[in-house]
Amino acid sequence: MINWPNFVSQLFNGLALGALLALISSGLTIIYGTLGVLNLAHGAMFMIGGYAGYLTYSYTGSFVLAVIGGSLFVMLLGIAMERIIIRHFYHRPHEDQLLVTFGLGICFVEIIRLAFGSQSQMVPPPAMLQGITSLGFLFYPTYRLAVVGIVAVALGGLFLVLYRTRLGMIVRAGIEDSVMVDSLGINVYRVFMIVFGIGAMAAGFAGIVNAPVVSLTPGVGDDILVQTFVVVVIGGVGSFPGAILGGLIAGEIISITSMFNPGYAYVMLFVAMTLVLVLRPHGLLGTQGRE
Amino acid sequence: MSTKDLRPGRSLNVSRRTLLQAGAGLIGGSVLPASMSSSAWAEDHAAIGTYPAGSSGSSVFIGISVPRTGTYAVQGEDELKGYQLAIEHINSGHDLIKKISPKTSKGVLGKELKFGVADSAAKPNEAVQAQQRFISENKAVMITGGTSSAVAVALNKLAQREKVIFVCGISGSNDTTGKDCVRYGFRQNFFGQTAAAAIAPVMIKEFGKNKKAAYLTPDYTYGHTVTKSMQDFLAQAGWTTVTNQVSPLGAPDYSSYLLNVANSGADVLINVNWGHDAVLSTQQAKQFGVLDKMKLVVPYQVPFIARETGGLMQGVYAATDYWWTIEDKYPLAKMFNEAFEKKYGYKPEWGAENAYVSFAHWARMVEAAGSFYPPDVIKAYEKGETVPSLVGDVHYRAEDHQAVRPVIIVRGKLEKEMKNKEDYYDVVEIVPGEGLMQKPDAFGCHPGDYT
Numbered sequence: 001m002i003n004w005p006n007f008v009s010q011l012f013n014g015l016a017l018g019a020l021l022a023l024i025s026s027g028l029t030i031i032y033g034t035l036g037v038l039n040l041a042h043g044a045m046f047m048i049g050g051y052a053g054y055l056t057y058s059y060t061g062s063f064v065l066a067v068i069g070g071s072l073f074v075m076l077l078g079i080a081m082e083r084i085i086i087r088h089f090y091h092r093p094h095e096d097q098l099l100v101t102f103g104l105g106i107c108f109v110e111i112i113r114l115a116f117g118s119q120s121q122m123v124p125p126p127a128m129l130q131g132i133t134s135l136g137f138l139f140y141p142t143y144r145l146a147v148v149g150i151v152a153v154a155l156g157g158l159f160l161v162l163y164r165t166r167l168g169m170i171v172r173a174g175i176e177d178s179v180m181v182d183s184l185g186i187n188v189y190r191v192f193m194i195v196f197g198i199g200a201m202a203a204g205f206a207g208i209v210n211a212p213v214v215s216l217t218p219g220v221g222d223d224i225l226v227q228t229f230v231v232v233v234i235g236g237v238g239s240f241p242g243a244i245l246g247g248l249i250a251g252e253i254i255s256i257t258s259m260f261n262p263g264y265a266y267v268m269l270f271v272a273m274t275l276v277l278v279l280r281p282h283g284l285l286g287t288q289g290r291e
Numbered sequence: 292m293s294t295k296d297l298r299p300g301r302s303l304n305v306s307r308r309t310l311l312q313a314g315a316g317l318i319g320g321s322v323l324p325a326s327m328s329s330s331a332w333a334e335d336h337a338a339i340g341t342y343p344a345g346s347s348g349s350s351v352f353i354g355i356s357v358p359r360t361g362t363y364a365v366q367g368e369d370e371l372k373g374y375q376l377a378i379e380h381i382n383s384g385h386d387l388i389k390k391i392s393p394k395t396s397k398g399v400l401g402k403e404l405k406f407g408v409a410d411s412a413a414k415p416n417e418a419v420q421a422q423q424r425f426i427s428e429n430k431a432v433m434i435t436g437g438t439s440s441a442v443a444v445a446l447n448k449l450a451q452r453e454k455v456i457f458v459c460g461i462s463g464s465n466d467t468t469g470k471d472c473v474r475y476g477f478r479q480n481f482f483g484q485t486a487a488a489a490i491a492p493v494m495i496k497e498f499g500k501n502k503k504a505a506y507l508t509p510d511y512t513y514g515h516t517v518t519k520s521m522q523d524f525l526a527q528a529g530w531t532t533v534t535n536q537v538s539p540l541g542a543p544d545y546s547s548y549l550l551n552v553a554n555s556g557a558d559v560l561i562n563v564n565w566g567h568d569a570v571l572s573t574q575q576a577k578q579f580g581v582l583d584k585m586k587l588v589v590p591y592q593v594p595f596i597a598r599e600t601g602g603l604m605q606g607v608y609a610a611t612d613y614w615w616t617i618e619d620k621y622p623l624a625k626m627f628n629e630a631f632e633k634k635y636g637y638k639p640e641w642g643a644e645n646a647y648v649s650f651a652h653w654a655r656m657v658e659a660a661g662s663f664y665p666p667d668v669i670k671a672y673e674k675g676e677t678v679p680s681l682v683g684d685v686h687y688r689a690e691d692h693q694a695v696r697p698v699i700i701v702r703g704k705l706e707k708e709m710k711n712k713e714d715y716y717d718v719v720e721i722v723p724g725e726g727l728m729q730k731p732d733a734f735g736c737h738p739g740d741y742t
Contacts, residue, residue: 003554005554006550006551006554009550009553009554010547010550010551013546013547013550014547016546017544017546017547109360113360113364118359118360118364118365118368119365119595119598119599120365120567120570120571120599122574122601132578132579132580138550139553139579139580140579141578141579141580143578144546144578213544213575213578214543214544214571214575215570215571215574215599217364217567218360218364219360219361219362219364219541219567220543222361222541223541223542223543224543227543254547255546255547255550258536258547258548258551259547259551261537262536262537262538262547262548262551263510263537263538265538265547266539266542
């Protein structure tokens with residue numbers, strides 16, 4: 001089914017898919033870049049954001065409050081996780097870090113399954129964003145259009161924090177050389193805590209914003225986690241612009257490939273990742289030598 | 292860090308769960324004293340599989356693997372409840388079990404049933420690992436479970452290799468009792484071919500001839516064979532396939548597939564996806580306006596889809612193994628519904644029904660064989676005698692071990708038509724099984740040896 005209207009539709013859809021992937025991946029990449037910890041519970045944070053938002057929504061009936069509730073809860077959870085568990089793992093091998101975050105991810109998923117069951121839960125989009133909008137060249141769900149805007153604003157906010165604030169400067173410096181930042185007398189561990197909170201919040205925010213699109217199940221984060229890793233690898237580990245670029249590339253690959261042969265949509269995503277790893281092992285916008 | 296590194300870790304999760312569950316079963320199953328009276332059979336036959344070791348005590352062990360996590364988790368839990376109810380009924384000699392297996396008093400051949408449960412996550416390797424453990428550590432006399440044909444095919448092979456009978460859980464692929472059939476595997480439920488043969492005439496009558504169909508197909512044996520059967524049957528009425536959107540199991544988003552469907556000019560969307568994939572793709576089809584443009588049909592009905600999609604199944608045709616309202620016609624269905632609802636608080640869907648009935652049939656066959664010796668049990672099935680089920684009398688074909696049983700065509704009720712909150716479907720037709728079946732060798736079944 002290769003025709004122009006469909007091609008343009010898919011191009012646009014790739015952008016929408018990519019925007020969401022970019023947001024989730026940026027949280028993961030900031031945490032890894034700064035702390036050196038690959039957070040395998042990131043998918044679970046995405047899922048918990050959705051459920052915390054869902055709970056807020058069922059009590060208040062307000063989607064805006066759900067987004068705030070979901071994001072804040074996951075931020076606090078991230079901070080608690082960093083304070084209680086993760087900080088003990090900064091100086092331990094990567095394998096230990098992987099295992100502990102992976103284990104936490106399992107616990108989170110099973111706790112949610114225990115509380116809510118496996119049946120999917122729905123969070124309806126706000127009334128004004130329901131239905132379908134005609135863009136001339138395609139009909140697209142209104143809420144998905146809004147998600148592109150919401151994610152763009154969120155990414156803009158993250159950009160301001162990272163590139164226009166003192167905290168952001170420290171974070172970026174920490175990504176390049178955390179030992180140097182530490183020896184300059186900056187309390188890196190306090191920064192680490194904040195970074196973990198912000199990274200988790202990005203996932204939680206994405207989780208609740210995405211909830212009306214996918215319907216929530218405890219496993220919703222597992223599927224997205226794999227894609228998020230692909231995005232980070234393509235974009236460059238630790239690179240915020242890389243996460244955005246990687247997200248958009250991944251979204252387009254999935255959408256465009258599906259037009260030619262849907263069975264290969266995800267295969268092509270991994271082919272792209274492999275190519276990047278072979279030709280530019282530190283990712284498109286990553287810097288050589290970064291962990 | 293490549294994503295490939297994630298996979299071994301992922302299996303850690305399930306191994307841990309299954310280990311605990313297997314451990315619990317082990318404690319229950321293996322410390323019981325051996326019965327003096329039952330060792331006589333062992334002398335009649337050479338040892339094979341877990342025979343006679345697995346049945347020499349006062350209890351026998353059943354290995355159950357169902358998905359409790361992942362895309363098919365909801366259906367797996369329902370299936371598990373069916374197994375648990377069947378085991379409880381067999382151990383207590385419940386009236387319903389006696390209707391299906393008249394020789395049953397308490398237990399199977401007087402032996403209490405013990406069981407272990409493992410989470411397969413609908414992944415063949417997880418299921419095989421768990422069942423292998425149930426076989427070698429617990430001496431399981433029968434393994435069961437499913438909800439993915441990829442798992443069913445893998446367990447078929449394990450059963451044949453280990454010479455332990457596998458009673459298939461939900462599996463819709465033609466291959467399960469087709470090219471991947473085995474002597475040691477049996478399937479009670481309907482499948483791609485019979486689903487298509489039953490629902491295609493209804494669709495042609497409802498929507499007309501020469502229509503254009505779009506398919507959403509999950510990328511494994513179940514999806515491919517169901518889609519193929521639907522295409523074959525509908526082609527006879529001039530239907531064409533304008534697009535077939537193949538997606539991986541557990542795809543997190545269907546937007547790109549649905550845009551292709553929306554732009555395909557199809558009249559009917561045939562959604563072969565299953566489990567949460569079916570729920571998500573149907574919900575997103577609504578979001579993209581696809582359901583306003585074309586009619587939806589679900590050829591292999593998904594338990595709980597009507598509950599989970601919030602009204603999107605209204606007016607939708609589906610083929611299924613069982614729907615609870617047939618209790619008006621089948622007294623055993625009524626007994627089952629009542630017992631199930633009393634224990635679990637909701638009306639059973641077909642995952643539970645298939646689990647219960649296929650288990651009860653196994654108990655009957657063992658009683659008929661008078662022994663747990665697997666070749667004798669297999670031969671009892673292969674006699675092809677008529678046996679009761681919740682949807683009337685059925686029989687198993689000797690050639691491919693597939694039950695010949697009716698397929699039920701349902702149509703989603705409008706909200707105003709629903710008499711209670713679980714009254715989701717109208718039963719349109721109960722199509723007798725005999726006319727729906729392909730020739731036993733049509734899908735290349737060569738079941739293999741008894742010993």
